[in-house]
Amino acid sequence: MVNDDSRTPPRRRTGLWFLGARGSVATTATLGALALARGHAPTTGLVSELPDVARAGLVGVDELVVGGHDVAGSIVERAHELAASGVVPAATVAALADDLATVDARVRPGASGTADRATADRLQADIEAFRAEHDLERVVVVDVSSTEPPAPDAHALTLTELERRLDDGTAPLPASSLYAYAAFRAGSPVVCFTPSTGPRIPALEELAKTLHLPWAGRDGKTGETLLKATLAPMFATRALAVRSWSAFNILGGGDGRTLADPAAAASKTATKAMTVEAVLGYPVEGPVRIDHVADLGDWKTAWDHVTFDGFLGTRMRMQVTWEGCDSALAAPLVLDLARLVARAHEVGVTGPVGELGFFFKDPVGSAEHALAAQWQTLTRWCAGLGDAARADGHAGVAPHGAA
Amino acid sequence: MVNDDSRTPPRRRTGLWFLGARGSVATTATLGALALARGHAPTTGLVSELPDVARAGLVGVDELVVGGHDVAGSIVERAHELAASGVVPAATVAALADDLATVDARVRPGASGTADRATADRLQADIEAFRAEHDLERVVVVDVSSTEPPAPDAHALTLTELERRLDDGTAPLPASSLYAYAAFRAGSPVVCFTPSTGPRIPALEELAKTLHLPWAGRDGKTGETLLKATLAPMFATRALAVRSWSAFNILGGGDGRTLADPAAAASKTATKAMTVEAVLGYPVEGPVRIDHVADLGDWKTAWDHVTFDGFLGTRMRMQVTWEGCDSALAAPLVLDLARLVARAHEVGVTGPVGELGFFFKDPVGSAEHALAAQWQTLTRWCAGLGDAARADGHAGVAPHGAA
Amino acid sequence: MVNDDSRTPPRRRTGLWFLGARGSVATTATLGALALARGHAPTTGLVSELPDVARAGLVGVDELVVGGHDVAGSIVERAHELAASGVVPAATVAALADDLATVDARVRPGASGTADRATADRLQADIEAFRAEHDLERVVVVDVSSTEPPAPDAHALTLTELERRLDDGTAPLPASSLYAYAAFRAGSPVVCFTPSTGPRIPALEELAKTLHLPWAGRDGKTGETLLKATLAPMFATRALAVRSWSAFNILGGGDGRTLADPAAAASKTATKAMTVEAVLGYPVEGPVRIDHVADLGDWKTAWDHVTFDGFLGTRMRMQVTWEGCDSALAAPLVLDLARLVARAHEVGVTGPVGELGFFFKDPVGSAEHALAAQWQTLTRWCAGLGDAARADGHAGVAPHGAA
Amino acid sequence: MVNDDSRTPPRRRTGLWFLGARGSVATTATLGALALARGHAPTTGLVSELPDVARAGLVGVDELVVGGHDVAGSIVERAHELAASGVVPAATVAALADDLATVDARVRPGASGTADRATADRLQADIEAFRAEHDLERVVVVDVSSTEPPAPDAHALTLTELERRLDDGTAPLPASSLYAYAAFRAGSPVVCFTPSTGPRIPALEELAKTLHLPWAGRDGKTGETLLKATLAPMFATRALAVRSWSAFNILGGGDGRTLADPAAAASKTATKAMTVEAVLGYPVEGPVRIDHVADLGDWKTAWDHVTFDGFLGTRMRMQVTWEGCDSALAAPLVLDLARLVARAHEVGVTGPVGELGFFFKDPVGSAEHALAAQWQTLTRWCAGLGDAARADGHAGVAPHGAA
Numbered sequence A, B, C, D: 001m002v003n004d005d006s007r008t009p010p011r012r013r014t015g016l017w018f019l020g021a022r023g024s025v026a027t028t029a030t031l032g033a034l035a036l037a038r039g040h041a042p043t044t045g046l047v048s049e050l051p052d053v054a055r056a057g058l059v060g061v062d063e064l065v066v067g068g069h070d071v072a073g074s075i076v077e078r079a080h081e082l083a084a085s086g087v088v089p090a091a092t093v094a095a096l097a098d099d100l101a102t103v104d105a106r107v108r109p110g111a112s113g114t115a116d117r118a119t120a121d122r123l124q125a126d127i128e129a130f131r132a133e134h135d136l137e138r139v140v141v142v143d144v145s146s147t148e149p150p151a152p153d154a155h156a157l158t159l160t161e162l163e164r165r166l167d168d169g170t171a172p173l174p175a176s177s178l179y180a181y182a183a184f185r186a187g188s189p190v191v192c193f194t195p196s197t198g199p200r201i202p203a204l205e206e207l208a209k210t211l212h213l214p215w216a217g218r219d220g221k222t223g224e225t226l227l228k229a230t231l232a233p234m235f236a237t238r239a240l241a242v243r244s245w246s247a248f249n250i251l252g253g254g255d256g257r258t259l260a261d262p263a264a265a266a267s268k269t270a271t272k273a274m275t276v277e278a279v280l281g282y283p284v285e286g287p288v289r290i291d292h293v294a295d296l297g298d299w300k301t302a303w304d305h306v307t308f309d310g311f312l313g314t315r316m317r318m319q320v321t322w323e324g325c326d327s328a329l330a331a332p333l334v335l336d337l338a339r340l341v342a343r344a345h346e347v348g349v350t351g352p353v354g355e356l357g358f359f360f361k362d363p364v365g366s367a368e369h370a371l372a373a374q375w376q377t378l379t380r381w382c383a384g385l386g387d388a389a390r391a392d393g394h395a396g397v398a399p400h401g402a403a
């Protein structure tokens, strides 16, 4: 799957810059990328290794160079914690501890306070320095930092106003949007894996368009929402009338701690709630809850309870219990997205990439929420990217500098 | 949805001939067809009323005339039992009791013993008499009789041998196949809603081809297998490695009683077991069981337990409990299939209709088991049938005698 | 089980005065008492008909006369709604509609506003008039009205202050406590089936003691808490260390609507949360939630998820889904409690009856929360009551006026 | 909890002789005993460390010396396998590998073929040699070997016939009963932790009585049956009528492999099926199944589905999913039983010890199946044993040779 460093020279070295680089998702993704590059791990969970996606002509996992921003923590410590709670194999962490420390040394202090020009410039400079230092084709910025509360004020800004208020030091931007601003200015495509605001405001959408940059989001679809995107179409195509869909999630870990704060949880339950109605086309009652249970660690357990009507009004029920390891589900998707968005950038795609809705709870640039339909859209798009690559005269993997 | 008898004259009166006409599925379907024709029921559960399917130009539910074979029972009594156990509304049964009795009077004694020429001729004559008496365009024969044990001997017969051994009275045919023989000879398309052998032997497949008849099967996909066909593709497209899939079903009712016999259950567990591996493309361990619990009546409860591997080998689990009313799930599909197969016959489709795999556990004529992919195949086919209809000069519904 | 009116003359006619007489629980209990008295129903669910409890010498269900307070509604209408949603048999409602209307005519306007002397006197007079009119031995007042928010101010009052502030019209009493005050003044024992404050404040506890009245509470234990009281002792006696216990409830109906208000739900989640820790003796994390899903009607579904440690720290899990009909679970307990508290009153028990903890989430007068231990306490107490009865010279049922 | 070897000299060194000493249960119990003796493990799961049981005056875990019979395997290898599948901590296995090897060296070849005098003598001699070599007060023999099929012929034998047919080499004894014969002859009490026949035939019950030996059984109650013994009394004491109880178990591991054989499973499903009806007092329909799913290893997942009637016949449902680690649940009970039966032997208890029913699916010597009632019986018995000890002049732990 990955290039063998000793034989083939790296052709498209690509930066993967994590916002929240020392969190569980980023650490698991970093560990996995290192393990895969050394052939220490199977490709389980990596959508981008399935033939229908790989044909897009993606950068190799071994061509990824990881860095990022964070405001606390340590990748090595986080990796040990993840091993202790069974998320990643302890042996893999032990074997790759030095490489993890190398990545950790590349992590720069993030931003969390006011949104001003100086901070924006500093964040941009960090990304540019990373690209230069490692001689990278491009750097994809992936937001996997703690979920923020909704930020309604940011939506009203024009790009001009935003620029002015950054100068004033009064820009009403949450950190995720300040990062997105800096990333775009650094020429980087952005993946918004959290439900935070990020690039999803008019001012930044305009900026991305102006700079001809692709971006993708929002909020990785890894557990209960994945199930909803899978199951709701079954009810729709069987003409069964869903009457209620109740969804309860319990989890510990860093994400669980963050979401124990109702303000942060509001962003998450909003993206979680949209799938069922979007697929069915009619309103469906039922709570969506996330509760913090420290004992579960990174293991999120979701219970969904669905009532529906069948023929002649007969009432029926379905329940699902999902016991997934959130970081293990999210980490490969983060690598998939980095590879796909890098490819989109390479071939000149601009703006929100709706074809990547398969990966997101709230698919920007697309109204489709049914998983199988999203899969078809994705793979058709990948086929097109692959054809583009072949038209360039190489089979599936572009030579260095080809795009 | 249905034509108003008083205003528009019936245009394509179509017979729906049930094998097992007094069973739960047939009774629920018959009641539902009557209720829908009078506008007493919503179209919940009817796939053929969804726009993407209805566009095929299907016969109206009010144009269906029901009859059938059975070896015991009474439709009216069965309808009352179904109302008592909450499968159908008691008020609907009360309102339509006379119509149910009218249908019951059309039910002819079925076949269950030896497969000889005389019996075959009698069954054929019953169908032909029904068509003549009610002046029907065509009669679709739908097998919803009790599941039979597997019948390995029938698979070796050629059509010539079959004919000879029917003459001899020594044909190794199970009842379902004898019915299929008679139905084809009567010029009827056949729907095989059970896992019984039916038309699915070389001799009968040849006969159907010779007589230019379409047929569809096998074993309606209504509960746990519907879930498998929905969920297994999620694991496949997310590159998650399924390690085990255990499936337990408990149900009472007539079907539960039949399947308490291990020989009959063998047919069912065989069709139930194929979906997961067909979708994933690799073997997956785990039991598939059906147990009889009289107290549950027609309410089948299924528990599925799935283990799977994610990124870096992390182990995860999913459980689903499905509490569905089997007859209420099956009955509308039976009406859907009758309408779709009638339309296929009308436009000259011949042989197994693989495009109807959406409805079946063991889709004859197709290797696709993923529900969303089957849905797409179905709706594309329906679009084609609709275009055919329009090309004939009428909008979606063919005038009497047009085909 | 019940006396046959035609043969034995009623001996201990006992009033059952419901607060919330037109609610689901009261209506189901009333219907059930009427049906049982006529021999139209089995004694399923009635703890007081089990030999170990019945031996206490309880009043017959046919000796109960029902009345009550409410602020809205109609028993007959509520009964029809309950039949429509499958809680009670429609045929029973139809057969007993006149009797239900008779009970409804006895319902007096309740109290909901300020707690003043005039209202207290009016409520008391209602109960006394009911006793006189029907020539009742005693009237047991059972609170099954809508759950109130917690009422912290009421806890600080002395009885003297309470009396004075009732005169002033400034008593900080919630309705449930004003009712309890009036009931005690009318010489009635009280059963507190809700988590509302009711008699559970020092001033009213003193009043009950002064007037030599028994009372019992708090919050009927019918679903998830019943499961907790059953399952938690298993972990305790097997030395398994419970790490988390998460509890989610969804329900519709009147109670569900009330509990959709976070203030009211606070009373309920408080009583629901105490069982596990009380049994285990150490704190256990995990949310307790109640959410309103109108579609479920009176059918409460609870999902409990428990993690625990075994030998050598091995982590394990248990999940329970409970799909119970709340009113059908609560109604027989209400009849049980009325009969048991009437008997306690008859033999001169005073103050909170801790022996009735078997029935309550928050057992007043007892620290025991384990169901089996509560059962043993209950049945031992009943044996004692039965012996008391026999010492009075009659076998299990006291003659009129015997106590 | 355990004596510190360096300070107090061992006082009641007790042998624990496992039949199936290299199986999962025995290996986990051995590892746990070693870890506890060194203070490396908490007492979680050990019933015998709860004050109400410990008061019986039990031998310390550090006073246990482990040996046994087996026909294959290696304790060290099995311990590593158990660590790999998460049943026991890998660090504990690593730390105690030498001690495990020491125990393994004490394991003698078991019996599996014909039941003759020579084999019986050899097995007896093995136990006697173990006692002598380690200077043990007594040796408790605990059967944790693979479950056998039922052995109907053994039940007809008298003790005289058994002796004669052992001489002839034609005794119709399964291995478990031959072991029990040898153990009794060696003067050892026996614990029958499996559903195999063991001592539970008239001839061996007579032998135990003649030799004044206590024994206990049958089939450790660790998972689904533990739940049934806990939950069924809830239905009984709430007068709820259970209509069906379906029970499905999936597991891998050694036990799972054995039970994949229907003959062996027959013994297990028989003991599993008895609890519900024994508690409720009326027949309850529903399957009990055990299926082998290799992927689950020692993790048994059970799904129970219960339907029941409440007041006025209202139908309700409960489901439980239990995900327990079988060996981790069984191992501490095995230590508890060894300690309790050793104490029973010490104070002269003879025959089947019904007071230990708390630990068994099929409690020999008792008709009680309700867990809480069994707990009360157990703790009352332990209090008596403790008083006996105190009467002997020592506080809870008898000095060497005191009994």
Ligand SMILES: NC(=O)c1ccc[n+]([C@@H]2O[C@H](COP(=O)([O-])OP(=O)(O)OC[C@H]3O[C@@H](n4cnc5c(N)ncnc54)[C@H](O)[C@@H]3O)[C@@H](O)[C@H]2O)c1
Pocket: A019, A020, A021, A022, A023, A024, A025, A026, A069, A070, A071, A072, A073, A110, A111, A112, A143, A144, A145, A146, A147, A148, A175, A193, A194, A195, A219, A220, A221, A222, A223, A253, A254, A255, A258, A326, A327, A329, A330
């Ligand atoms: N794991 C999943 O399945 C999944 C799915 C969808 C979305 N997400 C989202 O991914 C994000 C990460 O999840 P996680 O489990 O890794 O959480 P985590 O708490 O383990 O990690 C978050 C990291 O972000 C860092 N951080 C916080 N504020 C920051 C800031 N202003 N700048 C830079 N870094 C900052 C934290 O220090 C921490 O290292 C969350 O927002 C979560 O909602 C996760």
Ligand SMILES: NC(=O)c1ccc[n+]([C@@H]2O[C@H](COP(=O)([O-])OP(=O)(O)OC[C@H]3O[C@@H](n4cnc5c(N)ncnc54)[C@H](O)[C@@H]3O)[C@@H](O)[C@H]2O)c1
Pocket: B019, B020, B021, B022, B023, B024, B025, B026, B069, B070, B071, B072, B073, B110, B111, B112, B143, B144, B145, B146, B147, B148, B175, B193, B194, B195, B219, B220, B221, B222, B223, B253, B254, B255, B258, B326, B327, B329, B330
């Ligand atoms: N309900 C579902 O969800 C579903 C799904 C897939 C397949 N099916 C299949 O549909 C069939 C019918 O199910 P059901 O619940 O109505 O069962 P049922 O037992 O209620 O009805 C079967 C009927 O077939 C009749 N019958 C038996 N032998 C016959 C014969 N030789 N000729 C004619 N009639 C005969 C019986 O008398 C009975 O009236 C079963 O084979 C079942 O496996 C049902």
Ligand SMILES: NC(=O)c1ccc[n+]([C@@H]2O[C@H](COP(=O)([O-])OP(=O)(O)OC[C@H]3O[C@@H](n4cnc5c(N)ncnc54)[C@H](O)[C@@H]3O)[C@@H](O)[C@H]2O)c1
Pocket: C019, C020, C021, C022, C023, C024, C025, C026, C069, C070, C071, C072, C073, C110, C111, C112, C143, C144, C145, C146, C147, C148, C175, C193, C194, C195, C219, C220, C221, C222, C223, C253, C254, C255, C258, C326, C327, C329, C330
């Ligand atoms: N059903 C159960 O399993 C269960 C268990 C424990 C406790 N409870 C409690 O029992 C109570 C009744 O439950 P329900 O399902 O019948 O609810 P419901 O909403 O159907 O009935 C409540 C009744 O109380 C009446 N009411 C409201 N305020 C009143 C007042 N001030 N004075 C007199 N009547 C008043 C309402 O008009 C209504 O008729 C609730 O407090 C509930 O929490 C029920």
Ligand SMILES: NC(=O)c1ccc[n+]([C@@H]2O[C@H](COP(=O)([O-])OP(=O)(O)OC[C@H]3O[C@@H](n4cnc5c(N)ncnc54)[C@H](O)[C@@H]3O)[C@@H](O)[C@H]2O)c1
Pocket: D019, D020, D021, D022, D023, D024, D025, D026, D069, D070, D071, D072, D073, D110, D111, D112, D143, D144, D145, D146, D147, D148, D175, D193, D194, D195, D219, D220, D221, D222, D223, D253, D254, D255, D258, D326, D327, D329, D330
């Ligand atoms: N684990 C539980 O929760 C539980 C509960 C109740 C009963 N049990 C019973 O305990 C027993 C052991 O379970 P396990 O999981 O350890 O099984 P296992 O398969 O891991 O171990 C069984 C051991 O018995 C040995 N054995 C087989 N035949 C023998 C013979 N004739 N003589 C001596 N040894 C023999 C095997 O070699 C193996 O080492 C089983 O019978 C099981 O049904 C276990």
Ligand code: NA
Pocket: B362, B363, B364, B365, B366, B367, B368
């Ligand atoms: Na096929």
Ligand code: NA
Pocket: D362, D363, D364, D365, D366, D367, D368
């Ligand atoms: Na017994």
